[in-house]
Amino acid sequence: MDEAAGRTRTERLAAEIAEAIVTGALAPGHRLDEQALADRYGVSRTPVREALRQLGTSGLVEMRPRRGAVVAQVTPEQLAELFVAMAEIEATCARLAAQSMSPLERRRLDALHDAMADLAASDDPAAYARANTAFHGAVYAGAHNAVLADFALGLRRRLQPYREAQFRLAGRLARSHAEHGAVVAAILGGRAEEAHAAMLRHVTLVESSVEGMLVREAGGR
Amino acid sequence: MDEAAGRTRTERLAAEIAEAIVTGALAPGHRLDEQALADRYGVSRTPVREALRQLGTSGLVEMRPRRGAVVAQVTPEQLAELFVAMAEIEATCARLAAQSMSPLERRRLDALHDAMADLAASDDPAAYARANTAFHGAVYAGAHNAVLADFALGLRRRLQPYREAQFRLAGRLARSHAEHGAVVAAILGGRAEEAHAAMLRHVTLVESSVEGMLVREAGGR
DNA sequence: TCTTTCTGAGTTGCATGCAATTTCCGGTGC
DNA sequence: GCACCGGAAATTGCATGCAACTCAGAAAGA
Numbered sequence: 215m216d217e218a219a220g221r222t223r224t225e226r227l228a229a230e231i232a233e234a235i236v237t238g239a240l241a242p243g244h245r246l247d248e249q250a251l252a253d254r255y256g257v258s259r260t261p262v263r264e265a266l267r268q269l270g271t272s273g274l275v276e277m278r279p280r281r282g283a284v285v286a287q288v289t290p291e292q293l294a295e296l297f298v299a300m301a302e303i304e305a306t307c308a309r310l311a312a313q314s315m316s317p318l319e320r321r322r323l324d325a326l327h328d329a330m331a332d333l334a335a336s337d338d339p340a341a342y343a344r345a346n347t348a349f350h351g352a353v354y355a356g357a358h359n360a361v362l363a364d365f366a367l368g369l370r371r372r373l374q375p376y377r378e379a380q381f382r383l384a385g386r387l388a389r390s391h392a393e394h395g396a397v398v399a400a401i402l403g404g405r406a407e408e409a410h411a412a413m414l415r416h417v418t419l420v421e422s423s424v425e426g427m428l429v430r431e432a433g434g435r
Numbered sequence: 436m437d438e439a440a441g442r443t444r445t446e447r448l449a450a451e452i453a454e455a456i457v458t459g460a461l462a463p464g465h466r467l468d469e470q471a472l473a474d475r476y477g478v479s480r481t482p483v484r485e486a487l488r489q490l491g492t493s494g495l496v497e498m499r500p501r502r503g504a505v506v507a508q509v510t511p512e513q514l515a516e517l518f519v520a521m522a523e524i525e526a527t528c529a530r531l532a533a534q535s536m537s538p539l540e541r542r543r544l545d546a547l548h549d550a551m552a553d554l555a556a557s558d559d560p561a562a563y564a565r566a567n568t569a570f571h572g573a574v575y576a577g578a579h580n581a582v583l584a585d586f587a588l589g590l591r592r593r594l595q596p597y598r599e600a601q602f603r604l605a606g607r608l609a610r611s612h613a614e615h616g617a618v619v620a621a622i623l624g625g626r627a628e629e630a631h632a633a634m635l636r637h638v639t640l641v642e643s644s645v646e647g648m649l650v651r652e653a654g655g656r
Numbered sequence: 657t658c659t660t661t662c663t664g665a666g667t668t669g670c671a672t673g674c675a676a677t678t679t680c681c682g683g684t685g686c
Numbered sequence: 687g688c689a690c691c692g693g694a695a696a697t698t699g700c701a702t703g704c705a706a707c708t709c710a711g712a713a714a715g716a
Contacts, residue, residue: 221500222669224488248698258671260481263699264488267445271492279442280677280698292581299582302531306523360513361520365586443699469668479701484669501668501707 223257227265230255235274235285236374242287246275273372290428293376294421300369301417304350307366308397308413311356312406320402323352327398334391339381342390349394353413356401380423393419444478448486451476456495456506457595463508467496494593511649514597515642521590522638524583525571529618529634532577533627541623544573548619555612560602570615574634577622601644614640
């Protein structure tokens, strides 16, 4: 049989539904009917229920007892809090990375950053977004703390639809790369507080960029 | 019927099992047999399974597909990472609190800290531990960021058995209160970086205290 | 004696069924 | 027109049942 990546149906379901949510295929506020999902994926309600409960704990889905589950909707205030939290945790990772990255890890981070210069210049948002994920992942890994890395990854996932859109803004790629440059320089130089400040500024600028987009969208209609 | 606090059986089960884990009634590594838990709480396996999956996502329980669930065991390395993560996130909350606490929140934090002086002097570890939870909770709340507060609370819960034990060490209460004093002074004075440093130092000292205990325990047998 | 294979008991994963609750909708009174 | 109120349909929460898998231990072989 098609024993795909995941082991149990519940796990595969949780992964698929999470993917559908973060890519925007399932819009925030969308009602998650158990029977409908079961039919859609050709399973019974039991694994669907378990997957939903799992997603509920991770924050992607809001579970309302006896009233069904919906795709978590983020108010503008919550969106701001999510960005602040991500900025702070990523900045913390950057500070720890500056203190404890191995020479090999530093060289790899530097190489990754160099490679992204071309992607930024060629103005390919999708490719840059992928490389960007790898770049931030390298910083998390360099912090040598799985707990913080998990938190940061979870937040990145939840904010993915918002972050991705802003890469298409004119000139955003080049500025993003420049901000990364400041982070890399501080980490390679072992200047912990500077790395913290640079990463905090970088993520905060992403937030501003996203907020600007949302305001313009809201105003445009 | 005894419609307790929780709404559904699954939620109440999750809360009860989590409580049993953090209080140490269920030891790390303990096998969580679905049928046994179902019998123990007088329900069927279905809500037990859903509760376990939820606890698995939050990190209290390790889910091994087709091989059952066990109470998550933390290696010394993971314990250290959990403490570092908690220290960093609490320190971040303290910095944000120093920047954005309202005057009312500041007065309450100050009052809470004052009240704890007596508890520390009377050497009542249990009462101090409860007040300590309220104190740190006030700092999270003052950061005005529900995401970071959630992370911090989750980490506090997971580390509770370890933190609680060290309050019984001679003189630890007085030192803890003194460390809190540095945090409070910095927050009330709006000195963000100082608040960060003071909280980081406080939690790091708790970690050292716990590690010392563990080393002595391991050596004692 | 140690390794390997096989068998069976025990457990998990999932499907199905039913009761309780919520939600939807038409009707009634104001 | 609007609020209020049944009652039916729909949906969730949970129990139960069965198949598949895991693991322990016995039996066979080296």
